[in-house]
Amino acid sequence: MITLTGAARLTELMLALALLQQSLEHLRGLRDERILFGARIALCLLVLAGVARPWPLVGMAGLSLLILQRFQGPYNGGSDRMGLLVLWSLALAELMPSRPLQELFFGYLGAQLMLSYFVSGAVKIVNPDWRSGRALSDVFRFSAYPVSEGLRAWAQRPRVLLVMSWAVMAFELAFPLTLLWRPALIAGLVVAATFHLANACLFGLNRFFWTWLCAYPAILWLQGRVLGH
Amino acid sequence: MNNPLRLLAPALIPSWNFFDVIAPSPRVEYALSETATAAPAAWTEFRPRPARVSILTMLTRLFWNPRWNQSLFVTACAERLVDQPTAHSEDEIFRRLAVDLPDDAAGWLAFRLAFVSRQGETIEREVLFQAAPRRLETLR
Numbered sequence A: 001m002i003t004l005t006g007a008a009r010l011t012e013l014m015l016a017l018a019l020l021q022q023s024l025e026h027l028r029g030l031r032d033e034r035i036l037f038g039a040r041i042a043l044c045l046l047v048l049a050g051v052a053r054p055w056p057l058v059g060m061a062g063l064s065l066l067i068l069q070r071f072q073g074p075y076n077g078g079s080d081r082m083g084l085l086v087l088w089s090l091a092l093a094e095l096m097p098s099r100p101l102q103e104l105f106f107g108y109l110g111a112q113l114m115l116s117y118f119v120s121g122a123v124k125i126v127n128p129d130w131r132s133g134r135a136l137s138d139v140f141r142f143s144a145y146p147v148s149e150g151l152r153a154w155a156q157r158p159r160v161l162l163v164m165s166w167a168v169m170a171f172e173l174a175f176p177l178t179l180l181w182r183p184a185l186i187a188g189l190v191v192a193a194t195f196h197l198a199n200a201c202l203f204g205l206n207r208f209f210w211t212w213l214c215a216y217p218a219i220l221w222l223q224g225r226v227l228g229h
Numbered sequence B: 001m002n003n004p005l006r007l008l009a010p011a012l013i014p015s016w017n018f019f020d021v022i023a024p025s026p027r028v029e030y031a032l033s034e035t036a037t038a039a040p041a042a043w044t045e046f047r048p049r050p051a052r053v054s055i056l057t058m059l060t061r062l063f064w065n066p067r068w069n070q071s072l073f074v075t076a077c078a079e080r081l082v083d084q085p086t087a088h089s090e091d092e093i094f095r096r097l098a099v100d101l102p103d104d105a106a107g108w109l110a111f112r113l114a115f116v117s118r119q120g121e122t123i124e125r126e127v128l129f130q131a132a133p134r135r136l137e138t139l140r
Helices: A004-026 A031-049 A055-071 A077-095 A099-125 A134-142 A150-156 A158-180 A182-203 A206-214 A216-227 B004-012 B055-060 B066-083 B087-100
Strands: B025-033 B108-119 B122-130
Touching (some): A004 A031, A004 A077, A004 A099, A004 A206, A004 A216, A004 B066, A031 A055, A055 A077, A055 B004, A077 A099, A077 A206, A099 A216, A134 A150, A134 A158, A134 B108, A150 A158, A158 A182, A158 A216, A182 A216, A182 B055, B025 B066, B025 B087, B066 B108, B066 B122, B087 B108
Antiparallel strands (some): B025 B108, B108 B122
């Protein structure tokens, strides 16, 4: 069983690497971005080094407010929001004076990861366009996400997209069941990571891949904590 | 400008309703003209997609993808401009268009937002926003 301390430190390291990668990308951006993300790079390096814990992490949480203000919201939608959720859950957990409160904030992250799959599946399955494969066809046909014009041809493969739509919805809705058995959870996380990898390749959503992975230690810890594995 | 704590709240209490509906998708188009009042001769799509991207490039972009992520931010600003117009979103699009243009480009820069959607079986484009031109030199 992974301990709270071990899972939190692993999350911290993965998050620092993910935010370091994002921050380096911003060094190609406008001047005011370079200042904000240069500061975040320094804090990420302190987190990786394990220096003055938890203050570099708390500093990153504070800096995230300035970054939100700068872009008037997340720079890259859902992926940045997941990064913020991981960051704030972890920072608050590490600031808490007692073990139950630390567990509460870190467990919240694990629970939200589970919901991220389940609710995404639930909102899709109530939409007739998702059930018919039409919605996924629209994603390929005219959304802003496909990384090349060639990928838009997938919109002309309705049977493949129908199967893909139902596979995604079934997986997302069934994800909470994987919490009942450790090997099932590990298998579920591998499938989910493969799903994020496909989205990164086809739609250029590389930040989703890294930030969702950062929350995996939290759900592995939460399952062990709840089921006593 | 929104309070940062208000901007943080949806991240801490997420809705997780990704792709629940496939909304009309914006395309940013820009044009340069010699004067502020001249009608643009032609509109150019901002960063059109390449015909093909290799698997190796897709995998490389897992680690380094600044240009695409910036394009996604411009798309987000375009959606915000139509949903809840702010000077911030318009400024951001102008600034990113300006830095993408060649150094010797000059004149007045304008952009418009064409939204693509499916109506029944047909794909439709509708221009929902057009920004007043700005002098390119002031954007760099």
